[in-house]
Amino acid sequence: MYRIFFMLMVLFLFSESKAQNPFEEHYCSKANLKSSSFNPMMRSYARTADYDLKYYRFEWNIDPAQYYISGVVTPYFEVRESGFSEIYFDLSKAMTIDSILWHGQKLGFDQPAEYGLEIRFPADIDQNSLDSLSIFYKGVPPSSGFGSFIQTEHSGTPVLWTLSEPFGAQDWWPCKNGLDDKIDSIDVIVTTPEIYRAASNGVLISESQAVNGKKTYHWKHRHAITPYLVAIAVTNYEVYEDIVTFADGYEMPMVNYVYPESLTQAKVGTADNVRVLTFFDSLFVEYPFKNEKYGHAQFSWGGGMEHQTMSFVINYGWGLLAHELAHQWFGDYVTCGSWEDIWLNEGFATYLEGLSRERFPQSNNDWYNWKLSKINSVTSNTGGSVKVDNPTSVNRIFSGRLSYNKGSYLLHMLRWKLGDATFFEGLRRYLRDRKYDYATTDQLRGHLEHISGFDLTSFFEQWYEGQGYPTYNITWAGTSETLKLMIEQVPSHPSVSYYDIPIPLRLNGGGQTQNISIEITGRTTYVEVPADFEVENVLFDPELWLLAKSNVEYDESLLTSVAGTNEQKIRIYPNPVGEQLFIKGLTDQEIQYKIYLPGGQEIISGICDQNRQVIDTHVLVKGLYFIECAGPEKTDIFRFVKGE
Numbered sequence: 001m002y003r004i005f006f007m008l009m010v011l012f013l014f015s016e017s018k019a020q021n022p023f024e025e026h027y028c029s030k031a032n033l034k035s036s037s038f039n040p041m042m043r044s045y046a047r048t049a050d051y052d053l054k055y056y057r058f059e060w061n062i063d064p065a066q067y068y069i070s071g072v073v074t075p076y077f078e079v080r081e082s083g084f085s086e087i088y089f090d091l092s093k094a095m096t097i098d099s100i101l102w103h104g105q106k107l108g109f110d111q112p113a114e115y116g117l118e119i120r121f122p123a124d125i126d127q128n129s130l131d132s133l134s135i136f137y138k139g140v141p142p143s144s145g146f147g148s149f150i151q152t153e154h155s156g157t158p159v160l161w162t163l164s165e166p167f168g169a170q171d172w173w174p175c176k177n178g179l180d181d182k183i184d185s186i187d188v189i190v191t192t193p194e195i196y197r198a199a200s201n202g203v204l205i206s207e208s209q210a211v212n213g214k215k216t217y218h219w220k221h222r223h224a225i226t227p228y229l230v231a232i233a234v235t236n237y238e239v240y241e242d243i244v245t246f247a248d249g250y251e252m253p254m255v256n257y258v259y260p261e262s263l264t265q266a267k268v269g270t271a272d273n274v275r276v277l278t279f280f281d282s283l284f285v286e287y288p289f290k291n292e293k294y295g296h297a298q299f300s301w302g303g304g305m306e307h308q309t310m311s312f313v314i315n316y317g318w319g320l321l322a323h324e325l326a327h328q329w330f331g332d333y334v335t336c337g338s339w340e341d342i343w344l345n346e347g348f349a350t351y352l353e354g355l356s357r358e359r360f361p362q363s364n365n366d367w368y369n370w371k372l373s374k375i376n377s378v379t380s381n382t383g384g385s386v387k388v389d390n391p392t393s394v395n396r397i398f399s400g401r402l403s404y405n406k407g408s409y410l411l412h413m414l415r416w417k418l419g420d421a422t423f424f425e426g427l428r429r430y431l432r433d434r435k436y437d438y439a440t441t442d443q444l445r446g447h448l449e450h451i452s453g454f455d456l457t458s459f460f461e462q463w464y465e466g467q468g469y470p471t472y473n474i475t476w477a478g479t480s481e482t483l484k485l486m487i488e489q490v491p492s493h494p495s496v497s498y499y500d501i502p503i504p505l506r507l508n509g510g511g512q513t514q515n516i517s518i519e520i521t522g523r524t525t526y527v528e529v530p531a532d533f534e535v536e537n538v539l540f541d542p543e544l545w546l547l548a549k550s551n552v553e554y555d556e557s558l559l560t561s562v563a564g565t566n567e568q569k570i571r572i573y574p575n576p577v578g579e580q581l582f583i584k585g586l587t588d589q590e591i592q593y594k595i596y597l598p599g600g601q602e603i604i605s606g607i608c609d610q611n612r613q614v615i616d617t618h619v620l621v622k623g624l625y626f627i628e629c630a631g632p633e634k635t636d637i638f639r640f641v642k643g644e
C-alpha cells in the first residue's frame with residue numbers, strides 16, 4: 001500500500017520547521033478512520049483456529065452506482081479439531097444473512113457482536129474432513145481503515161472498489177480476518193450491469209453474454225491469498241495488455257483495467273512497469289504468479305494497493321507502480337505474519353522502489369535523491385521504531401516515516417553491512433522459504449544470519465526494535481603516513497546506547513581518493529588508518545549507506561594525542577585491505593582470529609600473541625570477508641574488503 005498524498009506531505013514538510021509530527025496527524029485525518037470501540041486485534045483468532053481454509057467461491061452482484069453488495073460466498077474448509085459443532089467467521093453485523101446452506105440444509109446462526117458470525121451444524125463434523133457451506137448475504141458494508149468498501153464516481157461515471165488492508169475484509173465478506181490462514185485458491189464471480197467491467201485477482205476465465213442487461217465476470221486465482229488481498233473494482237474500464245517477456249522467453253500478460261480518461265498516461269506507465277517486473281524477477285525469485293498474470297485496475301483512492309496479481313492504483317507514476325509491483329513478492333507471495341512486522345511488506349516495497357530507481361534512474365541523481373529523501377524523513381523526528389509498537393492503530397501500522405522509510409533504510413544498511421551478494425542471496429532464501437505463506441522479522445533475520453555468518457541480534461535490537469538514529473561527530477587529522485580519527489556517536493533516542501554498523505568515509509587529498517570503512521564498537525571510537533597520501537578532507541558516507549546525521553571537523557590536536565578512549569577494543573586496519581591486515585588488541589593477551597567468506601567458509605586462521613600482528617592477506621582474492629577476533633574477554637567480528 002502506498003499513499004501518494006502523505007509522501008508528498010513529507011517532502012513539503014521538510015521546508016517547515018519542526019512541526020510536531022504533522023505527518024501522522026495529517027495521515028490520520030485523511031484516512032477517514034473508523035472510530036469505534038471495536039478493537040480489531042481482539043478478533044477471534046481462537047475461534048477460527050479450529051479449521052483451515054482451502055478455497056472460496058465468491059459470487060457477488062455489484063452495481064457501482066449503488067453502495068451495496070449482495071451474493072453468496074462458499075468457503076471450503078478442513079476441520080482441525082474434534083468436536084467441531086460450529087464454525088465462526090469474522091463479518092460485520094451490518095450484513096444481513098439471508099440463509100446458510102450446508103449439503104442442502106439450512107443452518108442456524110448468530111451474529112453475536114459488531115463483528116462475528118457463528119454457524120451451528122446439526123452434528124459434529126469429523127476432524128480432518130473437508131467440508132463447505134454457502135452464506136447468502138447482502139447489505140451496506142461499513143467502510144473501515146482506508147475505505148474497505150467505497151462507491152463513488154470518476155469523471156461522472158460510477159465506480160466501486162474494495163481495499164481491505166488491514167482489518168476491513170470482515171466489513172464486506174465472511175472471512176478469517178487475520179494473518180494466520182491463507183486461502184489456497186479462489187474464484188471471484190461478479191455480476192454487474194453490462195456497461196461495466198469487474199476486475200479482480202487471477203485470470204479472467206469468462207465474460208458472459210449480457211442477460212437482462214447484466215454480465216458476469218469470472219476470475220480464477222490458484223495461489224494462496226491472504227484475506228485482505230481479495231478485492232474487486234467495477235466501473236467502465238478500458239482494458240489492454242502489455243506483454244512481459246521473461247529471461248527464459250516465457251510470456252505473461254500485464255492486464256490493465258483503466259479509466260477511459262487515463263488511457264494515454266496509463267499506457268506509458270505500464271510499459272515502464274514491465275521493465276521493473278523483469279528486473280525484480282531476475283534480482284529476487286521468479287515472479288510468483290507467472291502462470292496467471294500481473295495487472296492494474298484503476299481506482300480513486302489516494303495511492304495504490306497491492307491486491308494479489310491486480311494492484312489497484314490511482315495513477316501510473318513510476319514510483320507507485322514499482323511499489324505495488326514489489327509487494328507481489330514482499331507482501332503477497334510472502335506476507336507479514338503480524339501487523340508488528342508490516343515493514344516486511346512496506347519497508348521492502350519502499351526499498352524495491354528505490355532499487356528500481358538505482359537500476360533505471362528517472363532523473364539526474366534519482367537514486368541518491370531517493371535515499372536522501374528517506375533519511376530526511378526518518379531524521380525529522382528523534383524517536384520511533386520500525387517495529388510497530390501499537391499494532392491496533394492503523395495510523396501507526398502504516399506510518400510512512402517508520403514502517404516505510406525507516407524500514408527501507410534498515411534494508412539498505414543490511415545491504416551495506418553484508419555486501420550485495422550476501423544480502424540479495426539472503427533475501428532470495430527468505431522468499432523461497434516463506435513462499436505463499438506468512439513470515440516474521442525473526443525468520444528474515446535467521447536467513448540473513450545463516451548466509452552471512454553474522455550474529456545480527458544487536459543490529460535488529462538497535463534498528464528494528466530500537467528507536468532513533470545516530471549522529472556521528474567525527475574529528476580527524478592526518479600526516480602523509482597516518483590518518484587519525486575520533487568518532488563520537490550520539491544516539492537521537494535513549495533506547496539505543498550506540499548503533500552497530502561500520503561507517504563509510506571517503507578520504508581525498510592530492511587528487512587521490514580512498515574509501516574506507518570503520519568498525520564502530522562503542523560511543524567513541526579512536527582509530528589510526530595508514531594513509532597512502534596526505535588527506536585534505538574527509539567525507540562521511542558520501543553514498544548515503546547509513547541512516548544518520550554527521551558533523552566532520554579537522555582537529556590538529558589529534559596529531560599529538562596518544563591512543564584514544566577505547567583501549568579494550570580490538571581493531572583491524574586498513575579497510576579495504578591490501579597485502580597485509582593489522583590486528584591491534586591493546587592488551588598483552590592473545591587474540592585468536594579467523595578469516596572467512598560471507599557464506600562461512602574459513603580461509604585463514606591463527607593467533608596473535610602480541611599487541612599488534614600482521615596477517616598476510618595477499619592470498620585473498622578481491623571481495624568481502626569477515627574476520628572473527630576472539631580476545632580474552634570478548635569476540636568481535638569485523639567486515640572488511642580485500643581491494644586490488
Ligand SMILES: [Zn+2]
Nearest residue numbers: 001002346349
Ligand atoms: Zn505498500
